[in-house]
Amino acid sequence: MKISIVGATGYTGAELLRILASHPAAEVLYITSESQPGTDINEVYPHLTRFYNKTLASLADLDKIAIESDVIFIGLPHGHAMEVGRKATAANPNIRIIDLGADYRFKNHDVYEQWYKVPHTHKEAQAVYGLTELNRSQVREAAIVGNPGCYTTASILALAPLVQHKLIDLTSIIVDAKSGVSGAGRSLSLGSHFTEVFESVKAYNVAGHRHTPEIEAVLGELAGEELVISFTPHLIPMPRGILSTCYARLKEGVSPEKVDEAYDSMYGSEYFIRLLGRGGYPATKNTRGTNFCDLGWHIDKRTGRVIAIAAIDNLVKGAAGQAIQNMNVMFKMEERTGLDNAPLYP
Known part of the structure; x- marks a missing residue:
């Protein structure tokens, strides 16, 4: 799977990269940052050294990113994922979107607008709420998944x-x-x-x-x-x-x-x-x-x-891990792929 991460420099983006580094079916294609474009990801997160040799791209290349990717993870603050989702699906109708923010979590867009104080600009999106254990069958067929909050x-x-x-x-x-x-x-x-x-x-x-x-x-x-x-x-x-x-x-x-x-x-x-x-x-x-x-x-x-x-x-279960669990379901893979590790202890 060709994977891109929009907004890769937050903690969630870093956790996605950490987990995907050991996912046997994942190839990370593009990672973006509007605050640090052109920076090597290992400068931002030294713990990823030897796992990635990638430079942060800009969303100016979103059409190219969408066309070449199978799935895009969005790790942006609320209010920003909707336009990324709209433009990405227009560029590539077969793209899968997994948003780790709030923009695609609500069926009732009035509730979203009331609590998040921004207009919902992608109301026609048929997004599925990605709490996998409750909505597995819907996630399997979804084009856009709103990953739950922690x-x-x-x-x-x-x-x-x-x-x-x-x-x-x-x-x-x-x-x-x-x-x-x-x-x-x-x-x-x-x-x-x-x-x-x-x-x-x-x-x-x-x-x-x-x-x-x-x-x-x-x-x-x-x-x-x-x-x-x-x-x-x-x-x-x-x-x-x-x-x-x-x-x-x-x-x-x-x-x-x-x-x-x-x-x-x-x-x-x-x-x-x-x-x-x-x-x-x-x-x-x-x-x-x-x-x-x-x-x-x-x-x-x-x-x-x-x-x-x-x-x-x-x-992990509250963000990046659940997003990858949803990706595995969407692509008809074994759900545990890339996630079957023991806890860090003590």
Whole structure:
């Protein structure tokens, strides 16, 4: 497969390059950067030395890139992928697009515009939401995939069995999620400086994080009705990882065994979902550098609540790894190709 990456100098772009370096069916053709065109990628990311000998191109060459590529990964801030997708598909109608930003994640474009404050300029695109474990058959036939966000991947995977099997009160869902600093991106900002995050934990964007409507949309589709959640993200002083702890009130008469059965029936055959079972405690370190999502759940009989916990690597299952998982599905390849590695530990 001839692969190009538009926006290759962010953390997600670097992670795509790292994983694709060991993918047996992938040839990286073009990598682009509007901030550093003409720069060798090894100058930007020295850890990729010996794996790539490539110079960053410019989007001025997008038509050429699209014509020569089988698939383009887009790693740009929201609002920019739509025009890349439009122009790339016009240049090459057979191109596959996987967007790691938010532009193609929403079926309801009004919701996207409300939360992201930019107009959606590619509404005719028949994009598929790329949470592979839930939408595998649609991803297989898709021309454009909107890769999920990192918080959303962990939170949706934790809650999906409870919602689909109608085990919980949909008005009671609370998500408390924590992310490593790489989730803030590579651009300089005061909030992600070492002295600001080291030995500190803080909540941010309370009641207003942009992943909220994404979680609500996917869970609402599973439930067959609209729902509203409380979602609070936190920044943790570590480079990578997401831990999402999700709370909901169990419906009357729902036993712990029914909860167990819901997770087993939805994920029992999913390679990248590792079920730690009732009483399990997922930890971000156990998924570091991998495409795995570890899930555990607890029943609080005193309060009548279920607490579902998910751990992922935000740059892999929460971004680049899931994008490559989707690419494998789109090209009818073994889903684990290039992703079947053990976590880095300790």
